[in-house]
Amino acid sequence: MLQTRLILSTTSALRLRTLPCLREERRFRKRVAQPLLPPPITVNPDQYSAVTEGGAGGSTSSYFPPLSAFRTSQTDPAKLDKSHLGRFYTVDNEFYKGVMNPIQCYPPEFRQNCSTFGEVCVMIRKPFVDIKSCIEASDMKKPVIRYIIYGPPGSGKTMTMCCLAHYGFVQEYILVNVPWAPLWTRFNKEIVQSPTRPGFFDHTINAVTWLTHFKIQNAKLLTQLDLKTQKRYEWSKREETSEGSNLLDIVEHGIARPAHASECIYALLSDLKSLSSNQKCKTMVLIDGINALYYECIKIKRPDRTLVPPNMITAFEAFKEAIKPDWSGGVVVSTVDKLAGQNEIRESDLPRYLLTKDGWEHFDPFIPVRVENYTSQEVQTTIDYFLDRKWLQHPQAGSEFGRIELEYLSTRNPLTLMKLCNFR
Incomplete structure (x- = not known):
C-alpha cells in the first residue's frame, strides 16, 4: 500500500513538472502555425497607364490593374478575338438562364460564384x-x-x-x-x-x-x-x-x-x-x-x-x-x-x-x-476579378506575396484556384 502511494505521488509530481513545458510547447506551435506574411505593398496609381479596348497597357509586372485590364465591354461572342484573350466578358442572363440550363451545362462552383456575384462572367481563352x-x-x-x-x-x-x-x-x-x-x-x-x-x-x-x-x-x-x-x-x-x-x-x-x-x-x-x-x-x-x-x-x-x-x-x-x-x-x-x-x-x-x-x-x-491550365497572366486576371467582386477578403490577397501563394497552391488550375479562393 505504501509502495503504491509513493508511485502515485511520484507520477503526480512528474505531471506537475511537465505542465509548464507543455504550455510552452503549445505556445511555440501556435506561433509557428501562423503564416509569416510580408508587409503590405504600397502601390502608386500613377505608374499604371490607361488600358484601351484593343489591348493592355502599362507595366506587365504591375498588380492592382484598372478595371478594364481584366474585363471587356464586348458582350457579343462573335466579336471576340485574340485582342480579348485573358479577359472576362459578361454573358447576358437571358442566355444563361433562358437558353442554357445552368444546372446541367455549367459546373457547380461556377454557378455558385455567379449567384454570389450577381453576374455571369467568363474568361476568354x-x-x-x-x-x-x-x-x-x-x-x-x-x-x-x-x-x-x-x-x-x-x-x-x-x-x-x-x-x-x-x-x-x-x-x-x-x-x-x-x-x-x-x-x-x-x-x-x-x-x-x-x-x-x-x-x-x-x-x-x-x-x-x-x-x-x-x-x-x-x-x-x-x-x-x-x-x-x-x-x-x-x-x-x-x-x-x-x-x-x-x-x-x-x-x-x-x-x-x-x-x-x-x-x-x-x-x-x-x-x-x-x-x-x-x-x-x-x-x-x-x-x-x-x-x-x-x-x-x-x-x-x-x-x-x-x-x-x-x-x-x-x-x-x-x-x-x-x-x-x-x-x-x-x-x-x-x-x-x-x-x-x-x-x-x-x-x-x-x-x-x-x-x-x-x-x-x-x-x-x-x-x-x-485546354491547358491558366497562364500566369490569366491567374492574375482571375485574382483581380475576385478582388473587384470583394470575394477575396484577406488583406494580403492582392499583394505580391498573396498572389504568388495563390498561383503556387492552385498550380494554375482554374477549378483549384476557384475553390481555393472560396476560403480566402
Missing part, C-alpha cells in the same frame, strides 16, 4: 478563339469538321463548350447540346426495351429531359425557320408523324410519349442532318464527355442481369450518328474527360486513350484542341 476562328473560316458546303477538346480535369473544357454554345446561339445555329454525357450512364432513372428496335434499350426520363432542353434552346429559331420533317415516322400502329410536318412535332411527341422519346431523338437528329446538308439551317453539335458513350454501362442491364453494350442503346446511337462526317452545314465539337470515364480508365487525358479503340475509329479524322 485561346481554345475558344481558335475553334471560333476555324468555324468562321470553314466551308459549310463541305463535310462537317469535328473538334475534340481535351485536357486535365478542371482546366476549363466545359466552360469552352459553354462559350461555343453562346457563339452558336448568337450566330443562329441549331444547338444539339448534350451537357454531360455520363448523366446517361450513371444517373439513368428508367431503362426500358425499345418498342421499335429489337434488342435495343431506351432511356425514357433522360430522353424526355433532353428533348425539353432542346426545345428551350431552339424553339424560337425553329419557329422562324419553319423546318419540315424529311420523311414519315411511324411510332406505333395509331401514332405517326407525316412527311412535311413541323420539326417541332417530333419534339412534342417525344415529350408527351416517354416510351418514344429515344426514337424521337434519333429521328430529330437524322432530319437535322438532312436539313443542314440542304443549307436550310446550320447545326452545332456539342457533346461534353463523349467518351462515356463508348464504355460499358454497369448500371444498364438486361432482364438476365447481363450488361447492355453501348451500341445497343438508342440514344447513344443517335448521338453517334450525329457526329459522323456524312453531312454538311454544321460543326461538331466534343470533349473527352477523365471524369467521364470509368475509374480504371483515368491514367491519361489524351483522346486516343479515353475514346478507346471504337471511339477513336469512329472520330478519326478530327482536330484536337488542348
Whole structure:
C-alpha cells in the first residue's frame, strides 16, 4: 500500500513538472502555425497607364490593374478575338438562364460564384478563339469538321463548350447540346426495351429531359425557320408523324410519349442532318464527355442481369450518328474527360486513350484542341476579378506575396484556384 502511494505521488509530481513545458510547447506551435506574411505593398496609381479596348497597357509586372485590364465591354461572342484573350466578358442572363440550363451545362462552383456575384462572367481563352476562328473560316458546303477538346480535369473544357454554345446561339445555329454525357450512364432513372428496335434499350426520363432542353434552346429559331420533317415516322400502329410536318412535332411527341422519346431523338437528329446538308439551317453539335458513350454501362442491364453494350442503346446511337462526317452545314465539337470515364480508365487525358479503340475509329479524322491550365497572366486576371467582386477578403490577397501563394497552391488550375479562393 505504501509502495503504491509513493508511485502515485511520484507520477503526480512528474505531471506537475511537465505542465509548464507543455504550455510552452503549445505556445511555440501556435506561433509557428501562423503564416509569416510580408508587409503590405504600397502601390502608386500613377505608374499604371490607361488600358484601351484593343489591348493592355502599362507595366506587365504591375498588380492592382484598372478595371478594364481584366474585363471587356464586348458582350457579343462573335466579336471576340485574340485582342480579348485573358479577359472576362459578361454573358447576358437571358442566355444563361433562358437558353442554357445552368444546372446541367455549367459546373457547380461556377454557378455558385455567379449567384454570389450577381453576374455571369467568363474568361476568354485561346481554345475558344481558335475553334471560333476555324468555324468562321470553314466551308459549310463541305463535310462537317469535328473538334475534340481535351485536357486535365478542371482546366476549363466545359466552360469552352459553354462559350461555343453562346457563339452558336448568337450566330443562329441549331444547338444539339448534350451537357454531360455520363448523366446517361450513371444517373439513368428508367431503362426500358425499345418498342421499335429489337434488342435495343431506351432511356425514357433522360430522353424526355433532353428533348425539353432542346426545345428551350431552339424553339424560337425553329419557329422562324419553319423546318419540315424529311420523311414519315411511324411510332406505333395509331401514332405517326407525316412527311412535311413541323420539326417541332417530333419534339412534342417525344415529350408527351416517354416510351418514344429515344426514337424521337434519333429521328430529330437524322432530319437535322438532312436539313443542314440542304443549307436550310446550320447545326452545332456539342457533346461534353463523349467518351462515356463508348464504355460499358454497369448500371444498364438486361432482364438476365447481363450488361447492355453501348451500341445497343438508342440514344447513344443517335448521338453517334450525329457526329459522323456524312453531312454538311454544321460543326461538331466534343470533349473527352477523365471524369467521364470509368475509374480504371483515368491514367491519361489524351483522346486516343479515353475514346478507346471504337471511339477513336469512329472520330478519326478530327482536330484536337488542348485546354491547358491558366497562364500566369490569366491567374492574375482571375485574382483581380475576385478582388473587384470583394470575394477575396484577406488583406494580403492582392499583394505580391498573396498572389504568388495563390498561383503556387492552385498550380494554375482554374477549378483549384476557384475553390481555393472560396476560403480566402
